[in-house]
Amino acid sequence: MEVASIFGFLGVLANAIWPLIKKRKWLLFGQVVACALMFTHFLLLGALTGATVMFVAGLQASLAIPLEDNSKFKNIYLFSFLFTPLVCFYTWHGYASVFSSLALAIFCLGNLQTDMKKLRTILLFCIFAWVGHNIIVSSIPGLLSNFIAGITSIFALYREFKPNKLLQSGSSNRHFFCKKRKNKRQFNSPLSSRYL
Numbered sequence: 402m403e404v405a406s407i408f409g410f411l412g413v414l415a416n417a418i419w420p421l422i423k424k425r426k427w428l429l430f431g432q433v434v435a436c437a438l439m440f441t442h443f444l445l446l447g448a449l450t451g452a453t454v455m456f457v458a459g460l461q462a463s464l465a466i467p468l469e470d471n472s473k474f475k476n477i478y479l480f481s482f483l484f485t486p487l488v489c490f491y492t493w494h495g496y497a498s499v500f501s502s503l504a505l506a507i508f509c510l511g512n513l514q515t516d517m518k519k520l521r522t523i524l525l526f527c528i529f530a531w532v533g534h535n536i537i538v539s540s541i542p543g544l545l546s547n548f549i550a551g552i553t554s555i556f557a558l559y560r561e562f563k564p565n566k567l568l569q570s571g572s573s574n575r576h577f578f579c580k581k582r583k584n585k586r587q588f589n590s591p592l593s594s595r596y597l
Contacts, residue, residue, distance in 0.1 A: 405445035412438035413546040420524070420554040425469055425517055432462040432512070450492040454501050457484045458508055465512035475513075482509055497537040504530035521558045528554060 419431025436459030443451035511523035535543035
């Protein structure tokens with residue numbers, strides 16, 4: 402197996418795993434790892450457009466990590482939006498570049514969110530943009546990666562909106578015991594003993 406193929410396979414694997422990460426900071430770190438692997442894959446293949454897009458995406462993901470703890474970092478991150486039209490202009494290859502640039506813009510907008518539900522929802526649209534790109538360039542491995550990442554992303558998004566049954570169960574148990582304790586206090590109070 403060629404070295405480029407190994408990095409490509411590892412990139413597909415990383416793209417399937419990072420959507421499942423629950424913590425925003427580690428999810429973004431997973432994106433950086435996936436972008437680094439795919440950047441190396443495209444670079445070894447001599448695909449400079451793909452390599453450039455992956456480099457910018459990885460850079461934007463790394464810049465998005467501090468946003469949760471430091472809102473002042475937002476201006477620096479927003480500055481990275483300027484890379485999207487530049488990448489589109491300098492790597493122009495027709496409609497494929499339109500979809501890859503759209504994916505990059507959605508990716509950047511998604512990672513700007515600190516709310517995990519919004520982040521996951523927007524990043525899901527990013528995958529659809531990559532599907533359009535990979536159909537145009539006839540990339541079967543790319544479409545496979547999109548399919549796997551789409552499945553894991555939908556599952557992770559469903560998990561975000563799904564009520565936590567364990568938490569609800571714990572809450573109802575606490576309510577039951579509090580009510581029981583309250584009734585017991587009322588029964589043992591001097592006021593209630595007067596009517597016994």
